[in-house]
Amino acid sequence: MDLLRENALIFGRLLPVEEPHLVDRYNKALKAFGLQPTQQKFFEIDRTGFSPQIAEELGDPLYLDPNEVNRRFIILTPAQQDLPVVHTAFSNTSQLVYEFFEKNRRAIDALTIKDVIYGEIEDSVAKVEDIEDLLSINQVEFRVLSAEDVLGKAAELGKLVDRLKQEPNAWRDDALLNQMVELAKVCGDIRENALVPDQVIFRHNAFWTSHFGGIYVFVDPEMTTVISDPAAPGFRRSRPWQVSYLSIRDADRVFRFLASSGRLDLPRGSWVERSGYLEHRAEMAVRDLIHRVEPATDLNAADKVWLQTWIARNADMINKEGTFPFLNAAKREIAQLGQLRLEEVFPLHRFLVVRAKPDHPDAWLVNRLISDFVPSDFVSRYIFNKQGFYRDYEGFPDNWRSHVVEILKSSYLKDEAGFRERLYGLTD
Numbered sequence: 001m002d003l004l005r006e007n008a009l010i011f012g013r014l015l016p017v018e019e020p021h022l023v024d025r026y027n028k029a030l031k032a033f034g035l036q037p038t039q040q041k042f043f044e045i046d047r048t049g050f051s052p053q054i055a056e057e058l059g060d061p062l063y064l065d066p067n068e069v070n071r072r073f074i075i076l077t078p079a080q081q082d083l084p085v086v087h088t089a090f091s092n093t094s095q096l097v098y099e100f101f102e103k104n105r106r107a108i109d110a111l112t113i114k115d116v117i118y119g120e121i122e123d124s125v126a127k128v129e130d131i132e133d134l135l136s137i138n139q140v141e142f143r144v145l146s147a148e149d150v151l152g153k154a155a156e157l158g159k160l161v162d163r164l165k166q167e168p169n170a171w172r173d174d175a176l177l178n179q180m181v182e183l184a185k186v187c188g189d190i191r192e193n194a195l196v197p198d199q200v201i202f203r204h205n206a207f208w209t210s211h212f213g214g215i216y217v218f219v220d221p222e223m224t225t226v227i228s229d230p231a232a233p234g235f236r237r238s239r240p241w242q243v244s245y246l247s248i249r250d251a252d253r254v255f256r257f258l259a260s261s262g263r264l265d266l267p268r269g270s271w272v273e274r275s276g277y278l279e280h281r282a283e284m285a286v287r288d289l290i291h292r293v294e295p296a297t298d299l300n301a302a303d304k305v306w307l308q309t310w311i312a313r314n315a316d317m318i319n320k321e322g323t324f325p326f327l328n329a330a331k332r333e334i335a336q337l338g339q340l341r342l343e344e345v346f347p348l349h350r351f352l353v354v355r356a357k358p359d360h361p362d363a364w365l366v367n368r369l370i371s372d373f374v375p376s377d378f379v380s381r382y383i384f385n386k387q388g389f390y391r392d393y394e395g396f397p398d399n400w401r402s403h404v405v406e407i408l409k410s411s412y413l414k415d416e417a418g419f420r421e422r423l424y425g426l427t428d
Contacts, residue, residue: 001390007405008413009382010390011052014044015083022076024056028147029074030054032118035063045154048096049118055087060399065285067127068210073097073142075117078108086386091208091365096107096121100142104197115146123204128211131226131236135243142200153183206362208369214248216369218260218362222258227254227369239246251347251373259354263366265425267330267340267353277423278331281352281377285323286311288376289399293317299403323376329351346372357376358425367424378404379412 004010017023018041027037029049035058042136043053048064048071055061064072068089083100085094101108102168111117121136123137160180164170167366171177206218212232225244228235236245246253265271287305290297293314302310311318318324326349330340342350351373356366368384375381382389393401412419420426 001393003401003405004390004393007409009405009408010386011044011086014046014052014086015077015079016044016052017076018042022033024127024374025076025147026074029116029118032145032147032399033063033072045074045076045080045083046086047094047101048072048085048088049076050079050085050087052086061087069125069128070123071121073119075108075112077112078105082196089210091368092205093121096140096202096204099202100197100200101318101333103199109148111146115148115150116396117144117146119145121388128209128289130237131215131228131232132234132238133313134209134211134215135224135226137204137241140202140204142197142202144197153178166380195300199425206365211353214372214388216365218257218261218263218365225257225261227257246371251351254369254373255347255350255354258366258369263357263360263362264354265357266342267334269338272331272334272353275423275425277355278327278334278353280423282324282327283307284377284379285327285352286318287403288378289318289321289323291403295397296399298399300406323349323352355424363424363426379408382408383412383424 001010017026022040023041023043026045026049030037038054038057040053040057043051045051050064055063062068062242064074065088066072071088071090071093076427079102081098085097088094105141105194108117120143121140123134123140125136128134155393160176160183163176164180206216208214208216213229215226215228215232218227223244224242225246227246227248229249230236230245232248244257246257248254259266266279287299287302289311290299290302311324326345330353333340342353345353351370354370356363356370360366364384367380370382371383371385372388378392379388381392393404417427
């Protein structure tokens with residue numbers, strides 16, 4: 001993983017923590033979780049407060065995610081809101097934490113001036129033992145604590161302020177007034193500083209989770225759809241009138257579900273021709289084929305002319321494998337008819353020519369699912385399914401790792417937002 005680190009392809013854009021008072025606050029949160037304080041003078045954190053350096057020091061990548069449910073968080077600064085989440089068992093953890101920041105900005109701003117915020121994202125289960133446990137999670141609650149108990153002291157000061165307002169002679173009570181002064185030294189003026197979070201309960205919608213080898217859950221008004229390996233415990237066990245179970249190996253049924261539920265941008269000229277989507281898929285397919293049949297070839301020097309020459313020289317192999325000629329034929333049909341007829345297209349090939357509907361709430365999750373069916377496109381895999389990408393990368397030989405990194409640097413990393421908008425229509 002060193003090459004990925006060097007090129008900011010793993011643990012990138014994290015927030016450095018090196019000020020002694022912030023390190024001290026982080027340690028207070030670790031102690032509150034029953035963990036050993038860090039000896040590090042410098043480390044980096046993501047949106048949730050997870051640090052790869054602390055995980056390595058503790059020898060526990062799940063130190064903020066025990067049982068991979070009820071995720072812990074540590075907030076040192078409001079600046080964490082704009083960071084990525086680099087380690088999580090649930091795909092929607094990042095969005096849930098972002099919404100917590102967004103809904104409680106004033107409280108977080110005020111609290112982190114004096115204290116560290118920590119706690120758990122609690123849901124209805126303590127441990128996931130089967131799919132039914134996952135389906136029982138309808139909402140989550142942020143249980144919020146602070147090391148110096150600023151939250152508790154603010155609540156206590158608020159009660160004393162109410163007494164002062166409501167009891168005519170309370171202002172004569174010196175002990176009460178002195179207590180208020182001492183609390184105000186910690187909390188400040190609670191009339192101006194909103195120290196108590198406004199919203200701590202959030203809806204738990206569609207998600208992917210790493211449990212049981214990876215499970216997708218899509219929520220619609222009349223039906224919840226689970227997509228996973230059929231060997232996952234609880235698969236097709238209960239509630240068939242409420243839950244539809246699809247095998248992740250059944251490309252046809254998965255595709256038909258995504259299309260019928262309005263989650264896919266089907267291949268039409270209105271977006272395909274201007275996006276360069278099929279050209280991108282074709283290039284990824286060719287590079288993957290070269291790697292598989294000529295693993296010793298140095299592809300870092302392979303420009304478009306070199307690739308065209310290789311394609312011409314290996315036409316029989318290209319045609320037998322099928323992906324490249326299918327994409328070329330799809331491009332011609334779309335140019336002629338404005339769309340592609342998918343009825344007779346091989347199910348796995350359908351995933352090559354579609355993307356998530358950009359304005360659908362599940363767009364990122366759907367693109368992640370699509371990437372599972374198109375492993376040759378490691379760029380899409382990196383964008384939408386980093387856990388899957390990193391798992392794939394660990395099995396790559398060194399020369400292919402080098403090439404993958406170079407392609408990601410020269411394509412996606414040059415303009416991440418522009419690349420996502422052009423190929424996938426995503427603006428955020």
